[in-house]
Amino acid sequence: MGEGRKRVVVVGGGTAGWMTAAALAKLLPHACTVRLVESAEIGIVGVGEATLPHLRAFIQTLGLDEAEFMARTHATFKLGIEFHDFGKPGDRYVHPFGSFGQPLGEVPFLACWLRARAEGLIGEPISAFSMADMMVEARRFARPGAEPGTLASAFGYAYQFDATLFGPYLRGVAEAMGVVRTEGRIVSVERDGESGDVAAVALESGERIEGDLFIDCSGFRSLLLGDALAEPWEDWSHWLLCDRAMAVPCTSLPGEIEPFTRLTAMPAGWRWHIPLQHRVGNGYVYSSAHCSDDAAAAAILEAIEGEPLAEPRMLRFRAGRRRRSWSHNVVAVGLASGFLEPLESTSIYLVQAAITQLVELFPIGAIEPADRDEFNRVVDYEYDRIRDFLILHYHASARADSSFWNHVRTMEIPDSLAAKIELFRRAGRIERYTEGLFFEPSWISVFIGQGVVPEGWDSRADAIPADVLGRALGDLRDRIAAEVRAMPLHSAALAAVHGGAR
Amino acid sequence: MNARAIRSVAVLGGGIVGLSAAAALARALPWLRVELVETMPDPAALADRLPGSTTAIHRLHQSIGLDEQALVRAGAVTHRLALRFEHWSASGETWFHVHGDHGQPAGAIPFHQLWARARRAGEAEAYHRYSGAGVLAAADRFVHPQPDPRSPLANFDYALRLDPVRYRAALAALADGLGVRRSAGTLGSVEVRNDGGVAALLLEDGRRVEAELFVDASGPSSPLLASLGAGFEDWGAWLPCDAVLVAAGPAGSPGPCDTVAATPHGWRWTAPGGAAAMQGAAYAAAQVADPRAAFAIDAEPVVVRPGFRPEPWVRNVVAIGDAAVAVDPLHWMPLHLAQRGIARLLELLPGRDWNPVEIAEHNRRARLEAESARDFLALHYRCAGVREGALWRAAAEAEMPGTLAHRLEQFARRGRLPVYDDDGLDREYWLSALFGLGVLPGATAPTAGAIDPANAARGLAQIASGLAGLPPRVPSYPDYLARMRAG
Numbered sequence: 001m002g003e004g005r006k007r008v009v010v011v012g013g014g015t016a017g018w019m020t021a022a023a024l025a026k027l028l029p030h031a032c033t034v035r036l037v038e039s040a041e042i043g044i045v046g047v048g049e050a051t052l053p054h055l056r057a058f059i060q061t062l063g064l065d066e067a068e069f070m071a072r073t074h075a076t077f078k079l080g081i082e083f084h085d086f087g088k089p090g091d092r093y094v095h096p097f098g099s100f101g102q103p104l105g106e107v108p109f110l111a112c113w114l115r116a117r118a119e120g121l122i123g124e125p126i127s128a129f130s131m132a133d134m135m136v137e138a139r140r141f142a143r144p145g146a147e148p149g150t151l152a153s154a155f156g157y158a159y160q161f162d163a164t165l166f167g168p169y170l171r172g173v174a175e176a177m178g179v180v181r182t183e184g185r186i187v188s189v190e191r192d193g194e195s196g197d198v199a200a201v202a203l204e205s206g207e208r209i210e211g212d213l214f215i216d217c218s219g220f221r222s223l224l225l226g227d228a229l230a231e232p233w234e235d236w237s238h239w240l241l242c243d244r245a246m247a248v249p250c251t252s253l254p255g256e257i258e259p260f261t262r263l264t265a266m267p268a269g270w271r272w273h274i275p276l277q278h279r280v281g282n283g284y285v286y287s288s289a290h291c292s293d294d295a296a297a298a299a300i301l302e303a304i305e306g307e308p309l310a311e312p313r314m315l316r317f318r319a320g321r322r323r324r325s326w327s328h329n330v331v332a333v334g335l336a337s338g339f340l341e342p343l344e345s346t347s348i349y350l351v352q353a354a355i356t357q358l359v360e361l362f363p364i365g366a367i368e369p370a371d372r373d374e375f376n377r378v379v380d381y382e383y384d385r386i387r388d389f390l391i392l393h394y395h396a397s398a399r400a401d402s403s404f405w406n407h408v409r410t411m412e413i414p415d416s417l418a419a420k421i422e423l424f425r426r427a428g429r430i431e432r433y434t435e436g437l438f439f440e441p442s443w444i445s446v447f448i449g450q451g452v453v454p455e456g457w458d459s460r461a462d463a464i465p466a467d468v469l470g471r472a473l474g475d476l477r478d479r480i481a482a483e484v485r486a487m488p489l490h491s492a493a494l495a496a497v498h499g500g501a502r
Numbered sequence: 503m504n505a506r507a508i509r510s511v512a513v514l515g516g517g518i519v520g521l522s523a524a525a526a527l528a529r530a531l532p533w534l535r536v537e538l539v540e541t542m543p544d545p546a547a548l549a550d551r552l553p554g555s556t557t558a559i560h561r562l563h564q565s566i567g568l569d570e571q572a573l574v575r576a577g578a579v580t581h582r583l584a585l586r587f588e589h590w591s592a593s594g595e596t597w598f599h600v601h602g603d604h605g606q607p608a609g610a611i612p613f614h615q616l617w618a619r620a621r622r623a624g625e626a627e628a629y630h631r632y633s634g635a636g637v638l639a640a641a642d643r644f645v646h647p648q649p650d651p652r653s654p655l656a657n658f659d660y661a662l663r664l665d666p667v668r669y670r671a672a673l674a675a676l677a678d679g680l681g682v683r684r685s686a687g688t689l690g691s692v693e694v695r696n697d698g699g700v701a702a703l704l705l706e707d708g709r710r711v712e713a714e715l716f717v718d719a720s721g722p723s724s725p726l727l728a729s730l731g732a733g734f735e736d737w738g739a740w741l742p743c744d745a746v747l748v749a750a751g752p753a754g755s756p757g758p759c760d761t762v763a764a765t766p767h768g769w770r771w772t773a774p775g776g777a778a779a780m781q782g783a784a785y786a787a788a789q790v791a792d793p794r795a796a797f798a799i800d801a802e803p804v805v806v807r808p809g810f811r812p813e814p815w816v817r818n819v820v821a822i823g824d825a826a827v828a829v830d831p832l833h834w835m836p837l838h839l840a841q842r843g844i845a846r847l848l849e850l851l852p853g854r855d856w857n858p859v860e861i862a863e864h865n866r867r868a869r870l871e872a873e874s875a876r877d878f879l880a881l882h883y884r885c886a887g888v889r890e891g892a893l894w895r896a897a898a899e900a901e902m903p904g905t906l907a908h909r910l911e912q913f914a915r916r917g918r919l920p921v922y923d924d925d926g927l928d929r930e931y932w933l934s935a936l937f938g939l940g941v942l943p944g945a946t947a948p949t950a951g952a953i954d955p956a957n958a959a960r961g962l963a964q965i966a967s968g969l970a971g972l973p974p975r976v977p978s979y980p981d982y983l984a985r986m987r988a989g
Contacts, residue, residue, distance in 0.1 A: 030951030364945045370911050422859040459507040460530045
């Protein structure tokens, strides 16, 4: 290959495929050429209507205009996820994008709040100290400020969009940057006899497409990594039981568009409610061992608030991942590498994380096994930590109203998660790490939201005089409320974006 | 009040580390009865004896309420902007390890990638020439970081150089003000509780010191922790210096850089703190028969044993500083690790139930940080360009810790620094050392291909020439210090 550019072949043209193609074309124009093979006959899954704030960095890296992106994908703003009935029926909490409160001197906010609550210095739940949480309650939205340490910068945001439109939008972007698209169905994968690398893919048309590096974005089929290379599958379905989703879009109800994703626990899983500009996405994620498909369809139709816009559509999946995402010269991105249910909107994030590592570790000359190992090390981190976080949502529950919840509530959990729960239960501490997704505020929101309340707290909070602590927290609560009151409603913020786009 | 909160602590160790820990605990938890048993100083407790700190000192000072200006006026500290490395790299080029921004990134492409590519082509000056702090250090000048973020002198940090005697006195006065009860004593034995924790210290003068929590800050022998049977991990294979000299002098005017210079026997350091100047050396005891002569320093040789207590916290005993992790003086890592250890203790201070999960989290973080420091120091031996001397020849061949091998492997190929959990030393720390040592990536990250090398070289030249004009506009360090002392 020498000094020449690597020939990258992306297999599959869904969200993962076009995100990968666009990013490689944008960031590595001198290092590779990108060709994408997709077949119009194969439907795309289009999961991940709800995203995480990281997607904004991706949009910026590609140099895309936010207003145009939002218009093309019918996007709304998202400030977090509102969970209903998870801890127990009737419960509600928000996992907000942003932090809770501000430390008092060196004392973490959580400790201040725990003590203030225990001593009756303050009555508000911890949500009153989160900008994003209060914005969710008020259905208001403004972009965060840039100055660190201010309330205005203490939150982030993401988007809720029509995932079936995101791929096609990125296709236009990628093609404009030189990505060559080939329409066709792959009928065979040709491997090098000596190295075992994939040498080429053959299309139904007879065309043979050679490449140096193949990106498997073929979705659950995992055409290259799973089928051709037979990379073993690590199954997590004993922890994450849900293996199907019944999805149905419906009309929006009049009133304010919710700037958040709403999830509600169901007898055999949970359902999502994702408001877009023009409609609402709904779906019931369930365990087929605990609920029939017909019952799931009936349940989601019963639960939706607007008029259904299509027949319910069923998706099958299985929680787990391929042992290695990068094997030989094949890198799997997205569902071809693994699947975690969309309880925390991580699907597109995992695609993005894989792309980031691929760009950082893009082969210089021949593929180095050490680079491959490093890629897999980072991907493992991401998967493992998201996995534990998802299991927490099921395990930290008092629901005893169905065999599904009785099972997940009482099942054995990974040791890594058991230790995290115990650490938090003692004094509100969170295992700290620098790599991977979901940091302290995310864990705090789910722990407290689902009834894991610390028995003690960081003792340093006890050194603050009670009146000082009560005043500081009351003042913070009032300042957050005032900042949020001054923001426009979500619909007005959306109208401003789309006014600008026109 | 928190029902689990501890009410009393006894700290063993009368040096800087013990006093800092006692003061930090007393200030964070005002109800706490803090008893400090000031043991005879252990010459091998390097964190208590060396003049060097890192930028970690500011956070400790903030949490114990020690004011830099007051310390400067009391003659207890001077400033250290950089570490000057001499004769250390293969090229023999002197470099300045500074803690701060170098250059500017070009969009998503980090500056160090552009620098490394230009350097390979012979078109870049030393890395520190692209940093405001580095340029000042090379000119022996100093100012505090400027508040305007656009200033080339905004984004860096500095450390303090201690006069160990005066600094200890300032800490003692502070501790007294915080109600710490100090008394000289020698540990006789330890009274162990039924559950295996420590009930009391029995001192040689017959006193019995009871507490709920015990902090062992008495140096590398860590008698308290050792009484609970804690193990020791020997790092001698990676950190070859197991003996040090520490002495006063040479007198001279104060400067903003400490110097570490490699010699065939090991390396020697000077810390030009004016009246409080200090010097010393580190070497392998087995290879240097007469260290006083070899380094021309008149001091009693002290044996140190680099290594780590894998469980620095056992039940109700936690070790801080050399008692938990012992490393040689390079980069002034001993006090750095001690001060970070104090911060970690405050952050994870347990309740009286000594919960194993909380202890495990403390020990996990302690290990990550200690290993990262070890790898960083080991790099300076493994990748040194010194040709002469048994120590250096052996170090160049030595096997590396797996994490360092992984880091170097990634860096050597494409200038990538893998991220690890909670390692306490940021990217600039590594980059400044790697480039100073002459470790250049073999290739540029593919993303940097988007920038034309000729354009990048012009940009580099512009940055360096812009920064080169800084020193004449900044006072000399002795003037700056004199002004600060006058207040």
